[in-house]
Amino acid sequence: MYRAMTGTPLSQIRNFSIIAHIDHGKSTLADRLIQACGALTAREMKEQVLDNMELEQERGITIKAQTVRLTYPAKDGKTYILNLMDTPGHVDFAYEVSRSLAACEGSILVVDASQGVEAQTLANVYQAIDANHEIVPVLNKVDLPAADVERVRAQIEEVVGIPADDAVEVSAKTGLNIEGVLEALVTRLPPPKGDATKPLQALLVDSWYDPYLGVIILVRIMEGTLKRGDKIRMMQAGSTYHVDQVGVFLPKMTAVDSLGPGEMGYINAAIKTVADVAVGDTVTLDRLPAEKPLAGFKPSIPVVWCGLFPIDADDFEKLRDSLAKLRLNDASFHFEAETSAALGFGFRCGFLGLLHLEIIQERLSREFNLDLIATAPSVVYKMHLTNGTQEDLHNPADMPDPGKIEKIEEPWIKATILVQDEYLGSVLTLCSERRGIQMDLTYVGNRAMAVYRLPLNEVVFDFYDRLKSLTRGYASFDYQIDGYEESDLVRISILVNQEPVDALAFVAHRTVAETRGRAICGKLKDLIPRQLFKIAIQASIGSRIIARETLGALSKDVTAKCYGGDISRKRKLLEKQKEGKKRMRQFGKVEIPQSAFLAALKMD
């Protein structure tokens, strides 16, 4: 068994995260640091060891925070333990960034020297500053001809507001000056504090399900010592467990005898499911508990909800099992059973954001082979009812009668957008179309930085896609939830052949209700195949119809064109039609194709 480097003084431990805008080279740099510290031989060095989920590798994004312990013999002659916490780069996972930061004393800020400061660079730095981190700026990709080190250095000072004179210039790709980063970690970041003899206080940073070992939890020891065989207690949850194993990531999981203050490692303690442990909780010893828990961080709350329904009703149980399996490794994702008059039995699912939603949906179809209909994503509204109660509305279809509603509050965000001057006009128009309120407009080098407050409802569906297409992919975007505000919101119902289609119901601000209702009816007219009879497609607020389209009747015989006796061709056509029908949903007498659900709600 690997023995802990017991006796490593705190002064020779450094705990750090790497923060960066997406694609600035965080994972590549992490790999280089691991390689430089000899944790893996070149042959073992699989590309991007930290991004180990298949989907993560394919999409090139980091979803789950990971940690690695490195051993570095520094120029001062001493050997240091460097604990690296990986952090995800995308806005949806900002919460995971904050908990990784809480476990460290410092951060490396990676900025692509050919791109400069981006929206997430700022958002991440502010989080690191909030966590009292010492920050080491690193200018990456200096091998690129387009790298402009001096310009980006000045940007970091002006826009980010931290000194960048001694920013480390590296190329994570070629391996240039990786030692400069390691030396900066040792000389510029503070060592952790803590007392090995105090009662145990360990921050629960992450947890996941390992098919062989069961639930693994990742902790950062703040005070005290944790040993194999100890009985631990979760201070907030109150539950207790026997520790079967403690260990560190080298980056392979390696058992050690004990973990002391300042260290990061894992605990395996026969915990049944990830839902039993709360990230942010404090782990202490049952026989000698700490007086109080550590200041945890806010729990992650799903902000975007949508319904997931199996296309084939027989897949309902399979969907339930698959969702439960995904939840084992992702406690931030929520689901509860739901019934829809239109779509049958399914689940209402909560996500941290749209990317999170997309990832879960893709994993369901790819790993579990499920064909699903997803309803339009919705934010969580706070409903204040006339009877004095308050409830959270996750599904527009459940909205109470307008007469029972005193007021409705909706979530707002603070968004930061960086964009080239030439696209600024269209970005400002997009923001104001989405009820945005401009808070600030400044310049970062030759790019504009617009700060807006926007209702989240206007952003969840296609804001990011629209922003990207308006700016040909150049805009960078980041947001934080920024409170709830009362708003004049109404539920718009869509009726097909007089039948309300609950899965198409949505909530919108009264001022845009009619335009959106009309747009959706218009789109549905093109998306719903003609039937043998005329169909009315309507949008309504309560009993008031605000838009109407009529779909003319048509008799459609797919085999009409095959006269003659070619039976096999006829059969093929009919088979094809049957396949198509499987992808439709019957509403009264009308069949609506699956593609209509999302397409109808896309705004142009």
Ligand SMILES: Nc1nc2c(ncn2[C@@H]2O[C@H](COP(=O)(O)OP(=O)(O)OP(=O)(O)O)[C@@H](O)[C@H]2O)c(=O)[nH]1
């Ligand atoms: N030329 C050059 N390319 C680099 C360098 N570092 C990283 N890259 C490339 O930049 C791209 C993004 O790098 P990643 O390490 O995946 O970026 P990341 O910041 O980890 O991205 P996320 O994990 O999605 O947050 C990859 O194609 C890398 O090969 C560098 O120093 N020079």
